[in-house]
Amino acid sequence: xxxxxxxxxxxxxxxxxxxxxxxxxxxxxxxxxxxxxxxxxxxxxxxxxxxxxxxxxxxxxxxxxxxxxxxxxxxxxxxxxxxxxxxxxxxxxxxxxxxxxxxxxxxxxxxxxxxxxxxxxxxxxxxxxxxxxxxxxxxxxxxxxxxxxxxxxxxxxxxxxxxxxxxxxxxxxxxxxxxxxxxxxxxxxxxxxxxxxxxxxxxxxxxxxxxxxxxxxxxxxxxxxxxxxxxxxxxxxxxxxxxxxxxxxxxxxxxxxxxxxxxxxxxxxxxxxxxxxxxxxxxxxxxxxxxxxxxxxxxxxxxxxxxxxxxxxxxxx
Ligand SMILES: Nc1ncnc2c1ncn2[C@@H]1O[C@H](COP(=O)(O)OP(=O)(O)OP(=O)(O)O)[C@@H](O)[C@H]1O
Numbered sequence: 001x002x003x004x005x006x007x008x009x010x011x012x013x014x015x016x017x018x019x020x021x022x023x024x025x026x027x028x029x030x031x032x033x034x035x036x037x038x039x040x041x042x043x044x045x046x047x048x049x050x051x052x053x054x055x056x057x058x059x060x061x062x063x064x065x066x067x068x069x070x071x072x073x074x075x076x077x078x079x080x081x082x083x084x085x086x087x088x089x090x091x092x093x094x095x096x097x098x099x100x101x102x103x104x105x106x107x108x109x110x111x112x113x114x115x116x117x118x119x120x121x122x123x124x125x126x127x128x129x130x131x132x133x134x135x136x137x138x139x140x141x142x143x144x145x146x147x148x149x150x151x152x153x154x155x156x157x158x159x160x161x162x163x164x165x166x167x168x169x170x171x172x173x174x175x176x177x178x179x180x181x182x183x184x185x186x187x188x189x190x191x192x193x194x195x196x197x198x199x200x201x202x203x204x205x206x207x208x209x210x211x212x213x214x215x216x217x218x219x220x221x222x223x224x225x226x227x228x229x230x231x232x233x234x235x236x237x238x239x240x241x242x243x244x245x246x247x248x249x250x251x252x253x254x255x256x257x258x259x260x261x262x263x264x265x266x267x268x269x270x271x272x273x274x275x276x277x278x279x280x281x282x283x284x285x286x287x288x289x290x291x292x293x294x295x296x297x298x299x300x301x302x303x304x305x306x307x308x309x310x311x312x313x314x315x316x317x
Contacts, residue, residue, distance in 0.1 A: 015042060016076075016079055017042055017043070018043040018198075019075075019198055021060070023074070024039075024063065025072045033056050036220075041196060041198050044191060045197075046199070046210050047196075047198045047199075047211065047212065047215065048207045048215070049198065050202070050215070050217065052202055055219065055220065056217055057098075058098045061200060065167065077089065091161070091163070092163055092165060094158035094167070095167045096157075096169055098169035102142040104143055105143065107138060107141055108131070108142055109127070109138040111157075115160075119160070121161060122161045126160045126161075130159050130160055133182055134156065134182060134186075136152040136153060148175055150174075151174045155168075155183065155186075159186060159190070164196065165196045166195060166196070168198070171183060172206045184210040191210075212227060212228065213225070213228070214226065214228055236276070237297055238297075238298040239276050239298070240294075240296050241271070241292060243291060244270055247290050247291070248266055249266075251286070251287075252264070252266035255274060260277045260283065261277075
């Protein structure tokens with residue numbers, strides 16, 4: 001019998017994912033941290049793994065790096081099994097662990113030299129360039145660095161050898177807003193250079209500007225997956241405005257009838273406010289029948305949307 005190997009050719013239009021997991025599971029005794037996780041991260045994209053504390057993000061990322069082993073399921077990272085890929089595979093990955101512990105008298109620069117011996121070729125000046133952009137002083141001993149500066153050092157070691165794949169566990173944790181913005185810029189530049197980025201966060205708003213796709217994790221499973229644009233369509237928007245007071249009551253009755261509209265308040269003066277789930281189209285069609293004096297639709301807060309859909313208060317029935 002002849003077994004034909006399954007190979008994706010360029011003609012298929014499909015690329016081998018940079019990261020792929022199939023039915024991935026990790027049990028700690030009777031506790032299941034990750035249950036049946038299917039994940040596909042396309043090469044050259046930024047993929048966000050979002051979820052509340054305990055959702056299984058760190059456990060998943062550590063299995064990709066072969067720091068811990070799955071109970072069952074399959075993993076492919078850059079086409080190889082993490083278990084068999086060894087140091088050769090590890091050098092193609094930049095990893096920022098979630099619980100970064102850096103101690104000792106050694107300076108940031110010397111620590112990075114040590115990391116460079118493990119991670120392989122680092123272009124001259126690359127570490128200094130990343131450190132400069134993140135506003136990190138490499139001459140200070142690492143034990144004297146604040147939590148945020150240690151996090152920056154962790155980011156520099158992940159980025160400095162320009163790996164094919166960056167796996168970043170809660171990368172924005174401890175960074176002030178300006179540095180966070182610079183970090184997101186580094187992520188976009190990495191993607192534009194063809195690198196793949198998989199990063200986790202429990203705060204979607206922090207990464208939504210840089211991520212192409214997002215997988216939402218809850219209790220060890222992916223509960224939603226899609227492009228940031230798709231998520232935006234299911235987003236929660238806050239709307240407020242005013243119509244002519246003469247039609248205020250009419251407006252209230254019409255908006256009350258829309259299933260997408262919640263927390264509606266319409267004053268006799270014609271001022272109104274509401275929370276809108278999903279597309280703004282039905283609301284706009286109603287408003288179009290009135291004389292609209294004011295209208296503000298706030299940029300959707302994806303985090304609020306995700307929590308409304310999948311958070312602890314959500315109805316999972
Ligand atoms: N070594 C371990 N032994 C036992 N349980 C563990 C261990 N590591 C993780 N867990 C449990 O597995 C579940 C998933 O944890 P994990 O750290 O992967 O979540 P997370 O999404 O990264 O959350 P956080 O943002 O809080 O780090 C949690 O219930 C956690 O308590």
